Amino acid sequence: TRGRFSAIGGVRYVHNDSFGDRAVPRIALTFLALRGRSRFSGTRLRFSYAQGIKEPRFEESFGISGVFPSDPNPNLKPEENRAFEAGFEQGFFGGKYAFSALYFNNQFRNQIEFTTNPIDFHGQYVNVNRSMAHGEELVLKGHFTNRFSLDSAYTYTSTQILQAPLCTSQNFCDPVLAAGQPLIRRPRHSGIVLLNYLGSRWGANLGGSFVGRRADSDFLGLGIQHAAGYARVDLGGWYEINSHVTSYLNLDNALNKHYEEVVGYPALGINFRAGFRFRFGGS
Numbered sequence: 581t582r583g584r585f586s587a588i589g590g591v592r593y594v595h596n597d598s599f600g601d602r603a604v605p606r607i608a609l610t611f612l613a614l615r616g617r618s619r620f621s622g623t624r625l626r627f628s629y630a631q632g633i634k635e636p637r638f639e640e641s642f643g644i645s646g647v648f649p650s651d652p653n654p655n656l657k658p659e660e661n662r663a664f665e666a667g668f669e670q671g672f673f674g675g676k677y678a679f680s681a682l683y684f685n686n687q688f689r690n691q692i693e694f695t696t697n698p699i700d701f702h703g704q705y706v707n708v709n710r711s712m713a714h715g716e717e718l719v720l721k722g723h724f725t726n727r728f729s730l731d732s733a734y735t736y737t738s739t740q741i742l743q744a745p746l747c748t749s750q751n752f753c754d755p756v757l758a759a760g761q762p763l764i765r766r767p768r769h770s771g772i773v774l775l776n777y778l779g780s781r782w783g784a785n786l787g788g789s790f791v792g793r794r795a796d797s798d799f800l801g802l803g804i805q806h807a808a809g810y811a812r813v814d815l816g817g818w819y820e821i822n823s824h825v826t827s828y829l830n831l832d833n834a835l836n837k838h839y840e841e842v843v844g845y846p847a848l849g850i851n852f853r854a855g856f857r858f859r860f861g862g863s
Contacts, residue, residue, distance in 0.1 A: 584612035596635050599658045606630040613668075621671040626682070632661040640692055640705040650694075651704045657690040667717075677722040685714040693757050693764070696799040703799060709743040711763055727778050734771040739763035756797045756805050765842065767794040767809070784817040796843040810839030826857045 592604040614623040636656045643652035667682030688711045696703040715737040723729045739762045747758040769792035776785045790811040798804040818828040836850040
């Protein structure tokens, strides 16, 4: 950190028998462009760049048996990613409110996806040679009072498979993995809103989330190529019994909406979790 400028850098060294040795760098930069006053309390610019690599899982390389078997693919390559982000954060009214906007861009190589042959129902994990995802994220946070706060975010994501050499007339693959198609299970529109109350001995939150329509597949040749969008509401609360014990209750999908996060796998209806948290030590 120097004056208004700060930087964080690092590198991760990876050794793997399947792809050898790799150095994976990452750097994050911030710059306080304007200190601001009470109304506009600080403008901060942000930028980050990172690379990533992920080896195939055991079942992806060597297959699985069962009703819907997956054939082995010993030639499966590790997934690689290059990502950068750029944006700003603006504070308001002495930091009580903050708005941030961020552009992100991800370039994937050898992304691993699953495809199924509808003739014998045998599946296999394959590499999509090159794909990309980019978009914007908007975040608004605020403290209305000492006890009430709001967190909200909206994300727009555009994805596309750029090269899919295995999806040709000579090789079968699911149509959703062909070049020009969006990446599966990446919604173009998504967002969350979370209202929090923090009391002296108890607290509560009300959350809403929405996920737009997104590409997906049944992987059985039935022609299902997308999952419908959905919205859900969650509730939560906690009560501090004493300094060492806190009870909590979470009510998920409070409106009992029927939806599927993944095609063919219905999500839970209204459900709850309750319990206690214990803290040891301290006063």
